[in-house]
Amino acid sequence: MQHLIKEGQSLQDNNWTLIDNDTEVNSYTGYLAPVDALLSNPTDESITAIIVKDADDFNQWSQHIQKLSLIAFDFNAFANGRAFTFARTLREDAGFKGDIRALGNFIPDQVNYLIRSGFTSFACRNENEAQTALALLNTFSVSYQADAVESRPLFRRR
């Protein structure tokens, strides 16, 4: 079971099942499809959710996100901050309105920055971390920058 947070709350339901690259399925309905599946068949209507690994080429797969409702970034290491920029790019440049989820080895202390970068849900590693992440959501009530949540930097709001 995943320990999911969305919109500031714990979520028990998880509609998506993980699948590895080698498993073949007839339909991806209910699965988080690998990026390779999307790339090899971009018109596959059953793919509505993908899981992105660090090795996947953002410039390539981000061309095919129109029908997706969920993009999950699988953090290989929490110190790898590329997905922060990818999420912001998806929101601000590609206009992606669906759910952007953090998965894998991110840590609760990053959730605040992840939200500000455009992430909307978090599959934590365990219930303890999910509770910590929820407790840390409101660490900051002010920020200098424009971000995915607040479109104006502080200097335009001051």
Added chain:
Amino acid sequence: MYVYDSYDQQLVDQRVAQFRDQTDRFLAGQLAPEEFLPLRLQNGLYVQRHAPMLRIAVPYGLLSAKQLRRVARVSRQFDKGYVHFTTRQNIQLNWPALEDVPDILKELAEVQMHAIQTSGNCIRNTTTDQFAGVLEDEVEDPRPWCELIRQWSTLHPEFAFLPRKFKIAVNASTSTDRAAIRFHDIGLQLVKNETGETGFQVFVGGGLGRTPLAGQEIEAFLPKQHLLTYLEAILRVYNVNGRRDNKYKARIKILVKALGMDSFKALVLKQWDRIKDGAIQLTEDEVTRVSAHFSDPSYETLEDATELLASQRFEQPEFGHWLRQNTQAHKKQGYAAVTLSLKKPGYAPGDATAEQIEAIADLSEHYSYGELRVSHQQNVILSDVKQTELFELWQKLKLIGFADATVGTLNDVICCPGGDYCALANAKSIPIAESIQRKFDNLDYLYDLGDLDLNISGCMNACGHHHIGNIGILGVDKKGEEFYQVSLGGDSGVNANIGKILGPSFKAEEVPAVIQKIIDVYLESREQDESFSQVVHRKGLDPFKERVYAASN
């Protein structure tokens, strides 16, 4: 200087609360050491050889007497009663206990100070010329731009987990570069275009460490309102494309070198084009708001005290030396900027006791509007002293040991904490600095040598900036023994240059004699007013090598 409003204060206060919670969770075993690591680093907390080390941010080197007194109090209450001024204009405490750090940060927040992003793989403290705002030849005051960068980079959600650390420096002088901008990830030179508008010449990809490189120009003129959009574009390109597989190849300089400037710039422009006219483009109102914090103090209308100083110099030649070496011309008639030398044989370069910094705080209030600056050379500056009060100030500085008239000389050594304190170091650096300072203790001799930067680092991380010292010394480890490699001809200024390695390294006890031989070659070779670097440039390394490695050794 910049004074916090309720937003700035709230942010720093909330940061303290955040770090207190993180420390509590770490101590309770709920946060793994490897996960606490980047979180504490982003609050300036290293774990070092003997104890944690806390690096306190001094934004672009500027602080008030009140802030300095608080640092003194903190160092006395939570540490051993002394502090270290760093080459990036910050202040370090060398022995705080981890459990005390949240309380230290709270004490600092009360005087608008913090340790945010003074370490870790994020955007670090922005640095600039220690004489910013008082120089005659400035395009304009760089400090408002530094503050704008500080606010943009502070707790930036997207750039907290970069491939590696990221340093930005700003220079505004048209003739010198005391901020070494060409050796930063991004260097910004304030310039004016043909129509008189202010903007930035932007350099990218400079740095020291294992692969020392001077930054290359990416923009000849960036209009000022685009400063933050352009920085954001560069950081995005770096965050996505910078290497994460090898920490020694992770700085932006490696990316710029690998892609080539044209390809790198194309990526930046693609990003920039999307955001340049968006919400983070600077507004005139914001630039005006921040600039207002850096308006001139209430200077008196004075004449230069030329005659008075001449007679004081005549009566006290020692004062004359100090005046020449340790004071700087000021944009305002009748004023001077004074450098307090924190270099003294027997003391680690850049170290000062709580009592000393309290005395400095008092002097700054009496003589210089209660403001101080920390320099890249690890000295402290009082920037607005009346010329008529210089003699009195000099006498008081002598009493607390900060009047050594050695600023800019061979003895004004830049030096990292080295193997005495730092867990990364291969070799000690402070004893090397001391042995050189003791060997060259004749002031007339030092003055005859002229300005000469000698920089010492205890390892390849190059915190002592050895690559860009006219003479650079690098500590290396050879089968468990400490050796020192010497390089010549480095230059941190407008003629940005990486020094060249002289040859095989030396034992610690050989270093002072080696430096003497190098100096001898310089003195024998120089023509008229030729500087050390000019001689190295003209003659090459060969004459120096021949002397230093002569068989008669």
